[in-house]
Amino acid sequence: MATQTAAAYPAPRRPPTARRFALGRTERRNLALGLLFISPWIVGFVAFLLYPFIYTIQISFTQYSGFGDSLPIGWANYQQLLRDDLFWTSLYNTLFYTGLAIPVGVVVAMALALAMAQPLPEVPVYRAILYLPSIIPAFALSFVFVALLDPARGIFNQALLALGLPNVNWFGDPGVSKLALVILAQFGAGQAALIFLAGLKGIPQPLYEAAMLDGAGTWRKFLNITLPMMTPVILYDLILGLSQGIQIFTQIFVIFGNDPPGAPANSTLAYVPYLYNNGFRYSQMGYAAALAWVLFLITLVLAVVIFRWSSRWVHYDTD
Amino acid sequence: MGFGSDAFPRPADRTAGRRASRRNVLRGAAGLGAAAITGARTIVPARAQGEPVVFWTAMTDPDLAVMKGIVETYNGESPAVPAELVQIPPAEVTDTSKLMTAVRGGIGPDVYFLDRFIVAQRAADGVLQDLTAFPGGYTLLENHLPFARAEATYDGKPYALPHNTDARALYYNRGMLEAAGVDHAVLDPANGPATWDAVKEIANGLNETGPDGNYTTMGFVPWVNQGWHYTYGFSWGGEFFDAAACEVTPDNPQVVAAFQWVYDYCQELGAQQVSAFGSPTMQPGFPPQQHPFITGNLAMQITGDWMINQLRTYAPEMDYGITFIPVPNEGDESATWAGGWSLAMPQGAKQPEAAFEFMKWVAGEPGQRIYTKESAHLPTWEALLADDALFTERHRFFSQDLLPIAKTRPPLPVGAKYWDELTAAWQAVYLNEAEPEAALAAAKERVQAQLGRFCPVTIEG
Numbered sequence: 092m093a094t095q096t097a098a099a100y101p102a103p104r105r106p107p108t109a110r111r112f113a114l115g116r117t118e119r120r121n122l123a124l125g126l127l128f129i130s131p132w133i134v135g136f137v138a139f140l141l142y143p144f145i146y147t148i149q150i151s152f153t154q155y156s157g158f159g160d161s162l163p164i165g166w167a168n169y170q171q172l173l174r175d176d177l178f179w180t181s182l183y184n185t186l187f188y189t190g191l192a193i194p195v196g197v198v199v200a201m202a203l204a205l206a207m208a209q210p211l212p213e214v215p216v217y218r219a220i221l222y223l224p225s226i227i228p229a230f231a232l233s234f235v236f237v238a239l240l241d242p243a244r245g246i247f248n249q250a251l252l253a254l255g256l257p258n259v260n261w262f263g264d265p266g267v268s269k270l271a272l273v274i275l276a277q278f279g280a281g282q283a284a285l286i287f288l289a290g291l292k293g294i295p296q297p298l299y300e301a302a303m304l305d306g307a308g309t310w311r312k313f314l315n316i317t318l319p320m321m322t323p324v325i326l327y328d329l330i331l332g333l334s335q336g337i338q339i340f341t342q343i344f345v346i347f348g349n350d351p352p353g354a355p356a357n358s359t360l361a362y363v364p365y366l367y368n369n370g371f372r373y374s375q376m377g378y379a380a381a382l383a384w385v386l387f388l389i390t391l392v393l394a395v396v397i398f399r400w401s402s403r404w405v406h407y408d409t410d
Numbered sequence: 411m412g413f414g415s416d417a418f419p420r421p422a423d424r425t426a427g428r429r430a431s432r433r434n435v436l437r438g439a440a441g442l443g444a445a446a447i448t449g450a451r452t453i454v455p456a457r458a459q460g461e462p463v464v465f466w467t468a469m470t471d472p473d474l475a476v477m478k479g480i481v482e483t484y485n486g487e488s489p490a491v492p493a494e495l496v497q498i499p500p501a502e503v504t505d506t507s508k509l510m511t512a513v514r515g516g517i518g519p520d521v522y523f524l525d526r527f528i529v530a531q532r533a534a535d536g537v538l539q540d541l542t543a544f545p546g547g548y549t550l551l552e553n554h555l556p557f558a559r560a561e562a563t564y565d566g567k568p569y570a571l572p573h574n575t576d577a578r579a580l581y582y583n584r585g586m587l588e589a590a591g592v593d594h595a596v597l598d599p600a601n602g603p604a605t606w607d608a609v610k611e612i613a614n615g616l617n618e619t620g621p622d623g624n625y626t627t628m629g630f631v632p633w634v635n636q637g638w639h640y641t642y643g644f645s646w647g648g649e650f651f652d653a654a655a656c657e658v659t660p661d662n663p664q665v666v667a668a669f670q671w672v673y674d675y676c677q678e679l680g681a682q683q684v685s686a687f688g689s690p691t692m693q694p695g696f697p698p699q700q701h702p703f704i705t706g707n708l709a710m711q712i713t714g715d716w717m718i719n720q721l722r723t724y725a726p727e728m729d730y731g732i733t734f735i736p737v738p739n740e741g742d743e744s745a746t747w748a749g750g751w752s753l754a755m756p757q758g759a760k761q762p763e764a765a766f767e768f769m770k771w772v773a774g775e776p777g778q779r780i781y782t783k784e785s786a787h788l789p790t791w792e793a794l795l796a797d798d799a800l801f802t803e804r805h806r807f808f809s810q811d812l813l814p815i816a817k818t819r820p821p822l823p824v825g826a827k828y829w830d831e832l833t834a835a836w837q838a839v840y841l842n843e844a845e846p847e848a849a850l851a852a853a854k855e856r857v858q859a860q861l862g863r864f865c866p867v868t869i870e871g
Contacts, residue, residue, distance in 0.1 A: 154863075157510055158536030158757065177856065242686040243624055252622050263685035265843055349505055351830035355689070356838035371507035373827045373860065374535040 151380035157370070161377065168381035178382070180357055181365040182389075188269050188361065189336030192276040196332055197325055199280040204287030218288075225281030233345035236275050237262070262346065265358030272359065275342055283328050290324035291317070319406040326401045330394060337390055338363050362386055462494035463761055463768045465753075466509070467523035469497065472719055476785045477523075480777050484768065491764035493521075506532060509756060513537055518756045520765035524570060526561040526752040527819045527829075533564035534823035534864060539755045541568045544766045553775075555813075558790035560869055561821040562752050571773035572790040574781055575750035576714045577812040578636045580609070580736060584729045586709040590616050594731070597710075599807065603734035603744035606645075606671060609710065616709050617679065624686055625679075627707045631688040632672045632840065635703075635713040639836040642668035644745040644817045645735050650828075651820035656865035658822070658857045660832060660850040669839045669846035671738070681842035699724045714749075715808040719786045732807055748816035750790060788813055823864045828857045 114122060126133070151168055155161035172178050207218045224232065240247045240261040248258055261271040298316050307315065340363045347353070352368050353360025366386070370379030469477055478495055485492040496519065498508055506528070512518040524532065532538050541550070551559045551568055558572035580597070587594040592612050596604045613629025620626045631637070639660075643650060648664035651657070659665070676684050691701055702708035704725045712735065721728055734744035753769040755762060771777055778789040782800045788809055794800060795809050822828060835849035861867070 156535040157514060171859075175856075176852070237690075241690055243690070258622050258624060258686070260682050260686040260689065263689035263841070264682055265838075265841060351833045353834065354837055355685070356841055356843045357834050367507075368830070371510060372505055372830070373824070374510075374531070375860075 147380040147383055150377050151384055153377045154375075155377040156374040157376045164377070168378045169385070171378065172381055172385060177357070177360065177365060181353075181360045181362045184269060184353075184358065184360055185337055185339065185362040188272055188339060189333060191269075192273045192336050193329060193332040195273060196276060196280055196283060197328055199277045200283035200287050200328065201321070201325075203280055203284035204291055207284060207288050208291045221284065222281035224278040227278075229279075229341040230345055232278055233275065233342045236271075236278070236342075237346055240271060240274075263355055265356045268347070268355060268358045271346070272339065272342060275346075276336075283332075286328065287321065287324055290321050294320045322401075322405040323407060326397070326405050329397055329401075333393055333397065334390065337386065337393075340364055340367070461761075462492045463521060463765045464519040465493050465495050465521040465523070465768065466498050466519040467495060468499065469523065472723065473716070473785050473787070476781055479784070480772060480780050483780060484771050484777070487771075489764070489767060489771075491761055491767075493768045506537070510535075510537055513756045513758055516758055518758050520755065520759040520761050521769055522754050522756055523573070524752050524754045526558065526570065526572060526750050527821060528825045529562055529570045529752055529754060530564040530821040530823050531825045532754070533567075533569040537756055538569045539757055539759065539762070541571070541755065541766070544762075546770070550770065553792060554790045555792050557748065557816070557818045558750060558752075561750075561818060564821070564823065566868065570752035570754035571769050573751045573753055573773050573778065574785070574787040575748045575790045575813070575816075576716065576787055577748050577808050577816050578641055578712055578714050578735060578746045579732045579808065579812060580604075580710060580712055580734065581703065581717060582710045582731050582733065583703065583706065583708075584731055586616065586706060587612065590709075592616070597731060597733050599731075599733040599811070603737045603742070605740055605742075606736045606738060609736050610675060613710060619683075623683065625683055628684070628687055628702070628709070630710040631684055631708065632675055632712075633836065634688045634691055634708070635711050637712040639665075639669070639832040640747050640819055641712055641735060642672060644747050646671075646738050647742075647745070651822065651869075653867065653869055656861065656867055658820075658824075658828060658854055658861060660828075660835070660853045660857075661847070666846050666850055667738070669836070669850065673839050673842060673846055676840050677842050681840065685841055704728075715786055715788060715805065718802070718804050732804055734812070744815060746812050746816050748788075748813060748818055750788075821869060822861065822867060824857055824860045827860055831857050 150161060152163060152165060153161035154164050154167075203221050207214065207221060209217075211217070227235070239245050242248055242258060242260045242263070248261075252258060259267055261267055294317065298320070299312055302312050302316055339361050343352070343359050343361055343364050347355075347359045349364075349368075352364045362382070363386075366379050366382040369375045369382060465481065467474070467477060474497060481493050481495045506522075506524070509518060509522055509532075524538075529538070533540075544550075550571060551562060554562070554572045555575065558575060562568055562570040562572050582594060582597050584594060587597075592615055594612070595601065596608050596612070609630055616627060616629035617625060618627040632642070640650070643660075643662070643665040646664040646668035648662045648668060649659055650662070650665070652659050687702070690696060698704065698720055703711045703713075704721070706728075718732075721730065735746045737744050753773050755765050755769065759765050773791075775791050775794065778791040778794055779797075779800065781787060782789045782794055786802070786805050789795060789800075795813070798806075801809050819825065819829075831853035835844070835846075835853040838844035838849045839846050
């Protein structure tokens, strides 16, 4: 190849690699313009993502209150983290919540999407109703949720009692407080349901028609056609849910308060609230930065695990 | 391949005047950028000399209205630089993240209304300015109560000027007790403090449950309102800090005994049932008018002097009494604790001299006189405690009978952490999720791990 090039064209003045990236005058102008147009994003990326990213690595190796001088302490923050029982508590609480909220969320979103996909004339109204809770900000929704689950007057507990079930102290019992958060998460399932709905609409109808000719019932069609064809969407929802679940903050802050974080008795002390409190309440910015980095690594590992696992069950063939 | 004029030919039918040429687009973009920068500068103005002293507070009404009046009065006296009160979200009471990020970003206030027990922590962090260099320096604190002085000081230097204080007491609804046929003479402060067991006996006569098993009426819930770990620990004679050993002592035997009493009390009534009754009142944003004490569903509670004003507003007809915090054994001395607020100057204050003048006035005799009279709180300006005209009869019980016996939380550079750990242990104990000794030992270990680097810690007074 190199011989042919040498024979067909004059000898290059620059090494081939450099030539491949050499830009003409117009291209250089276009590149400059292109960079100029995306410069707000570049500035935002560098200032609010890249710089904090590097800065947190740096301060995670220091003892730093956020003011004055920082004291380099090597790996001490990371070592302290392993000994800190509240780190493990917060990690357990977060994984418990995420591990439960995501699969339940998939089921709820799938049910909502199937309901939204029904060929009924009034389906746009149902879609709007089912989606409505998802557009309420988490802050406002959490306040409404407190009223709904109030152990004495909340409509949710009244319904439980009417069904002959025991009364549940959602916000005061450490045994169920995380479940309250899982229930709350389902109020936002409309968002995922819309994506699921789009996935459902993308399943080729001939598959259902062929299955029907073969005598498949509704359940069989769901198991053998709908579910496999929806697996890419489910994977997307799992990854998104993982990222959101692991960073849960607002709902805990609003419902359980911050005096102290994690009430009752540290049962809702999730990872990010604990990180926040170390940074802003206890002025341990270095330790908070170390917590942030460990969280990043945990999320990364979990995402990789889910991706690798997905090769066993995600069905990409749409032919 | 780029996407400029060479990549995408322009439509031929456009007139030159309307053409969105690259030059025009860039001009427009530059104009928008300039407008954005101007807009941003409007949102975050750089305060110049002559602009007001900016004073941040997380107060809410009715106290906020009183503080607004104080600022107006100050401004009415034509100071060189007037002050402007800015209310920040109430969630910021002890969580000072808004202050810390603003100071770090160079847009902090000139004066901040700070919970006094975390002055030491914020001073140690480097958020606050040392006030020693201002005119008067440390001598300014000499007119304040000794414990308030100690709380406003860190490492021998003043970092805040103390403002109001408060004290905790046992409130009891006489009407409810009489309706239940309970003799409440034992709760009359003239008879001295009642014992905790006497309170328990009275309370048990009032507890009622509904068909769903929930308590609908209760005599007393130990942890509602100001029934904190410190309240019980001090009542049992416990100490929370050993200065000589530079050691937090939540595992002090008296503190453990206090927690044990609460553990047993809740266990007897069903910790979860008690929690279901009381926990909504502890949720953020719980409306005071729905509090079971105000609605007549809770006969006794521990709370502070500010409740006088709340009851005046929300339950003006209630026949109630206020007495000492109960004692473990007959004949013991009652104990309570005092908290309160202060005015601090964050780093980077734009107008430090004017801010200090404002702080001196508000935390001094004139500001505290108005605040005491109108808010039913207590002053830390010692001379004002002798002014009878400032206090109603109920209020006087706090200033004359409770404040002299009040203790305070140790003003430590890890005050917020200590509070949080004690509270987590407290919740675990009153929910019967953990034994007092184990919960308090865990709290000690976590707090001590952070305190170590500040040792030795000197507490003034």
